[in-house]
Amino acid sequence: MRQGSSVQLAENKDVATSIAGLPVICFSHLRWDFVYQRPQHLLSRFARRHPVVFIEEPIFEDVAAPELRRSRRGEGLEVCVPVLPHGLSESGKVHAQRELLDARLAEFAGLGRIFWYYTPMALLFSRHLHADVVVFDSMDELSAFKGAPPELLALEEELMLRADVVFTGGHSLFEAKKHRHDNIHVFPSSIDAAHFGRGREPGRRDPEDQAGLPRPRLGFFGVIDERFDCDLLKAVAAAKPDWSFVMVGPVVKIDPADLPQAPNIHWIGARSYQDLPDYIGGWDVGFMPFALNESTRFISPTKTPEFLAAGVPVVSTAVNDVVRSYGEDGFVRIAGDAASVVSVAQSLMEMDRGPWLEKVDRKLAHTSWDSTFAEIYAHVAAAAGALGDALSEPASTREAVNV
Structure with missing residues (x-):
């Protein structure tokens, strides 16, 4: 874990400017309109400073071709739902989501970006893309949930290697994962x-x-x-x-x-x-x-x-x-x-x-979603600042596979 308080990080304006205005692309296993919880609290606050694209898991309908259903949730935040035809193979589902993601991100051509993962499963269709900062917000141990895909653990390990900063949603989860990343921080549930x-x-x-x-x-x-x-x-x-x-x-x-x-x-x-x-x-x-x-x-x-x-x-x-x-x-x-x-x-x-x-x-009185967001934001900005001169490179040189 990095040394230094989050308040000190937040007060470093040079560090904070390292992510100023970058689009935040969030990959979530939870739907925005399901239950209002951690992702909604944090991403709605990000949307006050950054464009946020919240990408949900796909739904399946009688459509002729894959499409991305887009809707707004207030200023700065867009929810995207991949709508896929019935009958696609597993590889076909991944390919379709990859193409839909590429097309959506093309609208941010020339800009950097932050990838924010709640589910490692999204690596299947996003691992080919570079991000200036990769965040893994591990709010639950998804592999322990009923119906968890068998490849989830391997994908989480890959995401741990790619992530620039990792957050956990509780102390027990932090204790279980702290040895797997050198920039990991615990942020338990907060309160409005x-x-x-x-x-x-x-x-x-x-x-x-x-x-x-x-x-x-x-x-x-x-x-x-x-x-x-x-x-x-x-x-x-x-x-x-x-x-x-x-x-x-x-x-x-x-x-x-x-x-x-x-x-x-x-x-x-x-x-x-x-x-x-x-x-x-x-x-x-x-x-x-x-x-x-x-x-x-x-x-x-x-x-x-x-x-x-x-x-x-x-x-x-x-x-x-x-x-x-x-x-x-x-x-x-x-x-x-x-x-x-x-x-x-x-x-x-x-x-x-x-x-x-x-x-x-x-x-x-010692906790709120506003203060939790401020600390998390500072850690994301610090992670970006620690990447050196990468953000100053032309966007065209940053489209290589992130390895």
């Missing part, structure tokens, strides 16, 4: 405290689909997939039939029919980022029933500080980064089975929240 602070407002109204649910309420929001402990939810709900359990978020990679069903379990579905504080503010306790398996070994849930900013105490299973960052200081209470969840939740509902909220606010 003002946004989620709306959940504390006295005049806040419950959304219509929550307003009629009995209290007390325990709530979860986020993606519901193989990381979610359905058995634990079922057991807690059975133990407390007079409590309401509000589950907000899309269901992916698991059969909705396998979700536990009970009169007091309410599957609300996906809701917008803008509406989340209104839901959370109507909960008595935040509930994070993560399964403890390979897919959760390295996660650092963004929702943890978001619950706290909304003024809602949290009970969670023993996810490593939650325990390390929030459990040891008592911001989040840890429980391992249904009985302990019930006991902890009951005590959280009975506690005096005044002193607890003061402690929460002191902790959250």
Whole structure:
């Protein structure tokens, strides 16, 4: 890891100018409009300074030829979705995405560029291109997720070799990867405290689909997939039939029919980022029933500080980064089975929240997505500055394969 503070880096204007105005080409396994989380927080801030092209994974439709579906998400940010015909071979899919990428980047002819990877799989159609700075923002251990492609680990190793700077989305992930790169930095989930602070407002109204649910309420929001402990939810709900359990978020990679069903379990579905504080503010306790398996070994849930900013105490299973960052200081209470969840939740509902909220606010005052972005931006600029005179070369000489 490089020496020197991020603040010092940010204040070095000569370093910061090394990436001024360069287009940011982001390759993501997550869709922009799916769940608003780390990529959206960081890339929307990049878009205030740089053109940003956010390239999603392909979709398949009855089209005659591959096309790139482009749409705007505010000033400076474009979302691109490769639309491919059905029936393409794997090599055909890679070739089509490569041609679509080349055509899109041709519009930036003469400019440098930053490649920002969330998924190493994008190397399959982008490795032939040079970038002035290559960033790998490793927010999750994708190889541990259900349905991970077998070539993912090898591609990640290749991306580690190509990257000029690497970020991880949590401490556990950093500890697992820190020996694989000499310029790697940990940036755990941050918080838009003002946004989620709306959940504390006295005049806040419950959304219509929550307003009629009995209290007390325990709530979860986020993606519901193989990381979610359905058995634990079922057991807690059975133990407390007079409590309401509000589950907000899309269901992916698991059969909705396998979700536990009970009169007091309410599957609300996906809701917008803008509406989340209104839901959370109507909960008595935040509930994070993560399964403890390979897919959760390295996660650092963004929702943890978001619950706290909304003024809602949290009970969670023993996810490593939650325990390390929030459990040891008592911001989040840890429980391992249904009985302990019930006991902890009951005590959280009975506690005096005044002193607890003061402690929460002191902790959250030290982090924000704005400050996290500023530090990350400084590291990207420093990585570019460390590359010497490469950025001053004519663009035509920088189109060689990046090896």
